Amino acid sequence: MSASCVLEEQQPSNPYQYQNQNQNQNPTTPHETRIIFFLHINNTRILLPKSTGTKILKSSDLGQKEADKSLLTSRKLRFSLGLFCTLSMDNLSLPEDALFLGFDSSTQSLKATVLDSKLNIVTSEIVKFDLELPHYKTKDGVYRDPSINGRIVSPTLMWVEAFDLILHRLQDSKKLDFKKLTAVSGSGQQHGSVYWKKGSSTILSSLDPKKPLVAQFGQAFSTKESPIWMDSSTTEQCRAIEKVVGGALKLSELTGSRAYERYTGPQIRRIFEKQPEVYNNTERISLVSSFFASLLIGGYACIDHTDGAGMNLMDIKERVWSKQILEATAPGLEEKLGKLAPAHAVAGLIAPYFVERFQFNKECLVVQWSGDNPNSLAGLSLNTPGDLAISLGTSDTVFGITMDHKPSLEGHVFPNPVDTKGYMVMLCYKNGSLTREDIRDRCADKSWDVFNRFLKQAPPLNGGKMGFYYKDHEILPPLPIGYHRYTLENFKGNTLDGLVEHEVKEFDFPSEIRALIEGQFLAMRGHAERFGMPSPPKRIIATGGASANHSILSSMASIFGCNVYTVQTSDSASLGAALRAAHGWLCKKKGSFMPISCMYKDDLGKTAFGCKFVATVEDSQLVAKYALLVKKRMEIENRLVQKLGRK
Numbered sequence: 001m002s003a004s005c006v007l008e009e010q011q012p013s014n015p016y017q018y019q020n021q022n023q024n025q026n027p028t029t030p031h032e033t034r035i036i037f038f039l040h041i042n043n044t045r046i047l048l049p050k051s052t053g054t055k056i057l058k059s060s061d062l063g064q065k066e067a068d069k070s071l072l073t074s075r076k077l078r079f080s081l082g083l084f085c086t087l088s089m090d091n092l093s094l095p096e097d098a099l100f101l102g103f104d105s106s107t108q109s110l111k112a113t114v115l116d117s118k119l120n121i122v123t124s125e126i127v128k129f130d131l132e133l134p135h136y137k138t139k140d141g142v143y144r145d146p147s148i149n150g151r152i153v154s155p156t157l158m159w160v161e162a163f164d165l166i167l168h169r170l171q172d173s174k175k176l177d178f179k180k181l182t183a184v185s186g187s188g189q190q191h192g193s194v195y196w197k198k199g200s201s202t203i204l205s206s207l208d209p210k211k212p213l214v215a216q217f218g219q220a221f222s223t224k225e226s227p228i229w230m231d232s233s234t235t236e237q238c239r240a241i242e243k244v245v246g247g248a249l250k251l252s253e254l255t256g257s258r259a260y261e262r263y264t265g266p267q268i269r270r271i272f273e274k275q276p277e278v279y280n281n282t283e284r285i286s287l288v289s290s291f292f293a294s295l296l297i298g299g300y301a302c303i304d305h306t307d308g309a310g311m312n313l314m315d316i317k318e319r320v321w322s323k324q325i326l327e328a329t330a331p332g333l334e335e336k337l338g339k340l341a342p343a344h345a346v347a348g349l350i351a352p353y354f355v356e357r358f359q360f361n362k363e364c365l366v367v368q369w370s371g372d373n374p375n376s377l378a379g380l381s382l383n384t385p386g387d388l389a390i391s392l393g394t395s396d397t398v399f400g401i402t403m404d405h406k407p408s409l410e411g412h413v414f415p416n417p418v419d420t421k422g423y424m425v426m427l428c429y430k431n432g433s434l435t436r437e438d439i440r441d442r443c444a445d446k447s448w449d450v451f452n453r454f455l456k457q458a459p460p461l462n463g464g465k466m467g468f469y470y471k472d473h474e475i476l477p478p479l480p481i482g483y484h485r486y487t488l489e490n491f492k493g494n495t496l497d498g499l500v501e502h503e504v505k506e507f508d509f510p511s512e513i514r515a516l517i518e519g520q521f522l523a524m525r526g527h528a529e530r531f532g533m534p535s536p537p538k539r540i541i542a543t544g545g546a547s548a549n550h551s552i553l554s555s556m557a558s559i560f561g562c563n564v565y566t567v568q569t570s571d572s573a574s575l576g577a578a579l580r581a582a583h584g585w586l587c588k589k590k591g592s593f594m595p596i597s598c599m600y601k602d603d604l605g606k607t608a609f610g611c612k613f614v615a616t617v618e619d620s621q622l623v624a625k626y627a628l629l630v631k632k633r634m635e636i637e638n639r640l641v642q643k644l645g646r647k
């Protein structure tokens with residue numbers, strides 16, 4: 001291999017990046033002068049774990065033939081790909097006719113994507129829960145419990161039946177030769193949990209291939225309803241856990257997040273308190289991700305480090321369960337959780353059930369499943385700290401990467417699923433696509449075409465009309481259900497001085513639609529800046545259902561002040577899972593971790609992971625005006641939180 005490489009040593013582009021704004025630090029003082037390393041292989045720029053960069057520099061300092069000394073002094077180092085690949089690829093590649101399968105078990109559907117060894121999509125499938133499994137009577141894939149404020153669950157068995165269905169669909173489509181499947185992995189909605197009844201490991205390990213899965217798991221769960229990420233019924237448990245460990249910031253320092261209602265630890269504590277018989281009758285607690293991995297290996301799979309960080313139970317630095325927090329959550333919990341494993345690790349071989357029933361290759365590896373947002377990070381090949389991803393799905397999320405964990409009272413830090421050293425940072429909004437659909441149905445005749453027409457009809461900045469739309473209890477900010485609308489009198493976009501806002505009952509339809517879309521992005525930008533994410537980002541990669549909507553993406557570009565890109569499929573989570581399946585297989589073959597970016601080789605553009613440019617900043621003055629609106633919005637939002645927010 002003779003491709004040219006450059007090692008670039010760089011200060012963080014934004015020295016305040018990921019600085020915790022909640023500790024009264026002086027925001028004008030850079031908190032560190034840490035150096036990050038990028039490796040350029042032909043046209044691909046890869047963020048290296050700090051230690052790898054240092055190692056390469058050291059080996060070159062010591063006189064590696066490949067090193068170009070003159071560039072070393074200018075803080076750039078040229079060397080042959082061979083040097084880097086001794087640290088990573090060792091000439092490993094995927095077998096030519098191998099296939100890799102990735103699932104995504106999300107709130108409203110189960111999806112599957114198959115990749116070939118060139119990382120192109122072979123086929124994909126989807127099962128929509130409400131539509132195709134109507135006997136579970138879910139709405140949006142969930143039950144909203146009318147008797148308990150904020151309680152939202154999904155029927156665990158529905159996920160099992162959806163798995164039967166999607167596997168049969170893949171088989172019937174004849175587009176997938178199961179024998180060629182070399183590895184499979186998956187993505188699950190984060191935080192959701194499954195409670196395996198005592199004795200269920202025997203059910204898992206002795207599945208009868210003549211029967212569907214759903215017929216065999218009817219009695220396997222100690223509660224038939226899995227709490228999911230939309231649940232907000234555990235505020236009391238959150239405060240109690242934070243109190244025991246020394247406060248919200250302390251918990252964030254330990255686990256990557258302060259206590260959040262949807263996080264699995266508070267959910268487990270609630271089950272222990274309110275349904276002790278369920279807790280006592282449970283032999284294993286899985287996340288949605290490790291639950292599906294368990295089905296595939298016919299035994300309990302570990303929880304991976306990345307999804308494990310969405311539980312408020314894992315020590316994020318050491319990547320082990322925190323004994324102190326386990327004790328603060330529920331007794332005897334460690335035994336019920338099993339072990340943790342890195343996201344690239346192999347969970348096990350495919351169970352005989354799948355070999356016999358679907359003709360999987362019996363050598364097929366099951367790579368650890370992880371959360372949906374971490375899988376999206378892999379699917380969007382996000383590997384540069386200045387880039388942000390925005391996922392517009394049932395939940396909206398904003399995420400990026402960093403090499404450090406700074407505790408904060410807002411947002412989340414998870415281990416990076418495709419880099420053993422780095423972290424993923426994220427903000428999450430509950431009012432995503434379901435709220436957009438609610439307003440589309442009410443104001444735009446249930447039609448996206450009408451919605452887009454109205455969005456274009458109302459001018460950018462919306463003549464000073466601003467809305468806050470919470471169809472469900474919001475996560476960020478922690479506000480209850482409710483819609484709040486304001487008009488900013490005489491807003492010209494030049495100053496906030498003297499600006500007065502008036503609360504109003506309603507807007508005309510075009511203004512309502514623009515207020516919703518602008519409001520969602522203004523909030524994201526305001527929170528992202530407060531959390532220390534890059535501002536403006538170098539670029540945004542958008543994904544999720546609404547990323548197919550150009551009018552929405554063009555608003556995103558104007559509000560964030562940067563170019564917006566998308567990838568080939570809006571389902572980046574199952575795509576990322578298929579990529580991680582291939583990555584896990586390579587790591588297993590190599591016997592150690594290798595950077596996932598080595599798999600793209602020279603040309604990301606020839607794979608399913610190439611990015612497509614979709615929207616740009618058309619008017620820089622508009623970006624400046626939006627900056628003022630962000631400020632105003634945060635002011636109003638703070639007041640709403642003071643008045644109505646969860647305590």
Ligand code: XUL
Nearest residue numbers: 189190229372395397428
């Ligand atoms: C992330 C979160 C949601 C779910 C959606 O913290 O709660 O994005 O992962 O599936």
